[in-house]
Amino acid sequence: MNENSFYGPIPASLFNISSIQVITLRGNALSSQLPIDMCKHSLHSLRLLRLSFNKLYGEIPSSLGRCSNLELLSLYNNSLAGEVPKEIGNLTQLTQLFLGFNCLNGDIPKEISHLHMLNSLWIESNKFTGPLPPQIGNLTSLRELVLYNNNLTGNIPKEIGRLKSLETLSMASTGLNGSIPNEIGNMMALRHIYLDNNALNGVIPHEIGQLYNLLTLSIDSNKLIGTLPSTFSNMSSVKYISLSHNTLSGALLREIGNMKALQELYLINNTLTGVIPEEIGGLDKLVALYMNDNKLIGHLPRLILNMKSLAALSLNKNALTGNIPGELFTANIKSIDLSDNHFQGSIPPAIGRSLNLTYLGLANNSLSGSIPSTICKLRSLQFLDLSNNNLQVEGISIWNKNWGWTKNLALRLDLTALHDLYIWVVLAAMVESIRVRGSASDAYLLLTAEEGLADDCLSLL
Template identity: 80%
Template sequence: MVELFTRILLLALLWWVNCSANTDRSALLALKAHISSDPHNLLLKNWTTQTSFCNWVGITCDPLNSRVTGLNLSNVQLVGTIPPEIGNLSSLISLDMNENSFYGPIPASIFNLSSIQVITLRGNAALSSELPTDMCKHSLHNLRLLRISFTKLYGQIPSSLGQCSSLEKLSLYNNSLVGEVPKEIGNLTHLTQLFLGFNTLTGDIPKQISHLHMLQSLWMESNKFTGPLPPDVGNLTSLRELILYNNNLTGNIPNQIGHLRNLETLSMASTGLNGSIPKEIGNLTALRSLYLDNNVLNGVIPHEIGQLNNLLILSIDSNKLIGTLPPTFSNMSSLKYISLSHNTLNGTLLREIGNMKALQELYLINNTLTGVIPEEIGGLDKLVSLYMNGNKLIGPLPRVILNMKSLVALSLNKNALTGIIPGELFTANIKSVDLSDNHFQGSEQPLLVRMLTTFTTIDMAENKFSGKIPDSIGNLNSLKCLNLSHNNLTGQIPSSIGNVKALESLDLTEEDMDLPHEEKEKLHALKRSSSWKAMDGKW
């Protein structure tokens, strides 16, 4: 009797395994039937009934019962729809169909898979669906990764998502989601990554997010969040990335931000935040990138900012900052990029700026900086771009700039610089220079004699240059834009300018000069651009 029972049980088990296998095969063949384009013939040639589906490309099976546990068809350029039969793969653990061209709805049956741990459908731009309102209520309790980003997911984030208690990574990035982030998101205490950026989410940032103590990445940028940044965000002590730019927040940066000592990237540009920069920001010693630009921040730059020894990028332009650069500023010797433009900073440039040897880009446009450009700036050997236009800088252009061999772009226009521009300035790699609207003077422009043929832009308008343009201007083979307007130049424009075939814009407004007709005809690019600017109807 026992032997008979054992045989019956074994037969029943074999029947169940066979039925389950047939169900899996049918589900996969249904997917194949819904593919309208398979440019690599992966499914056409490989997914055939002549071979076991466990040997099909992209399929992983459990070796004990031959049930499908993995379906990986990522980045193989498939076009088609996802059939509801995929939900019949009841042993499926991982579903990866990233970077294809699936379109239409996401079958609700996928969200009923009780064993699933990974669902990733990223980059299927025409995949259009809502998340089920009851998702995670009856299934998905093992789900660790849900990535449905760069699709056309619409509707609201269901509050039931908070019942996916095993979730570690959640990305609904770059979709068309609306409404508020449900407070139940705070129940996902295993979450390490939360990407909700580039949607149309509204309302406050829920304070329950502060319950996510394991969170390392929080991206909520380019939405329509309002209200203050919750002070409880300081509880996210594991956080490495906090990305909130391009929202409609109000209020100050909370002092509790200083608790995020593991933070490496803080991006809160264009959020509407006001008030002063808290001194506690100096506690973020792991910080590598700080973006606070285009807000309404006021007050001075705190001295404590000099404690950010690992900072590579500092961008606080387009605010209402006042005062001088703190003396600790130059302690940030790892900085590669500084932008403090469009504020009301005053005082002189720190001589210690020469200690910032890693600096590659410096933007201090439209402030009220005074004094001379310090000689120490010549020590910035890696500096590529130097923009300090729109200030109140005085004195001569320091010759130490000649030592800045990496410099490509120099803009010092709209200051009060004086003297003669050293001709050697342009013997390096510089390609664009704007020294207009200063008080430079001299009998002629000795710098033009030494300019290299790599120049593309020269703007020296509104100075006090006099004399003639030298014949050597014809050597500037790459020159596209030349502006010498509003000076005191005289004489005839040298015929060699006809050799500058790339010239698109020439402005000699208010200059007593002329150009022979035959040379005009040589400047083909200039004729096409219609950028002939001179007075008295000569051109």
């Protein structure tokens, strides 16, 4: 009886059928409290109770603990409130427990540790408080532990290292603090770790490098310090790493080149120093590389130009130097942000090869020379910021003839480059908005394109 249009209260008579094995009313519009005596008849045959995606409210009755042979209990995505009754620990046959997306509060009951057969525990997006009970380590059959978006306090208990069958650990936005326990290295089956948006501190434990099956590591927006552990390179299967918005320091590991499966790397807003290692160019599956807001120095490594799969590169707000190589502009690249560095030289004409480019930020560097007319081939471009450089616009008539930009392009240039009113008029007719920064007064002139604007303005010249 899933996903019908049933509404109103749950019929209490359902729980009077002693031989019933399955009750599944998922995805209806049922709106009532759960029957307070729902399992008073000791429904020994009931194996599956699925009432998710309804409009149920009130508390979970303690009598539910008398349905002692339940294997799956799903009350997911309702409006249930109050504390989870300790009698839930009597459901020792449970393999799957889904209580997420409700308004449940109070502590996570330690009696939940009696559920030794549990494979999946999903209690995310509630209002649970208090610590994560160390007894959680007794759930040695657990494969999925999903707790994100709660209001927990305290540390991640070291007993969590006993969950050697766990594949997904999701505890983002839970309020946890303290350090990541070294025992996490014992959880060899882990494939996904989500610990972002907490108050975790200390260093990333070296033992994390023992997680050879890990695919996802997300610990951004915490208070982590120290260097990236050298054991990172042992995680040869990892595809996604996000350690942004911490206070990590030191140089990038040369061994990062050994992480051949890596597809996305986010190290935004840390205090990383030194040069970008050449070895990073060996990550031929890398699609996104975000290392902006650090203290990186030196040139772009030549090998980074061999990363043909790279679609997004963000290195803005560092102290990088040298020229911008033309090889960077591949056919696959969609977003490049190198602004707020110390790059010199000219913008390479090879920029015209990147026909899929939607975002290009080169502002606040020391670039000079002419803006190449090949930039007009970038028909997908939506944002272009070349401001605060020493660039000049030449051959504006060629720009007009070969123009391929979309009308919704946001264009930012220096006033010193746009030295002729004719240039303003032509550009205003071709894009939606131009923000022109005055080098002397720091004023901004915003021109918005409208139909017929070019003809009207040209008639005034």
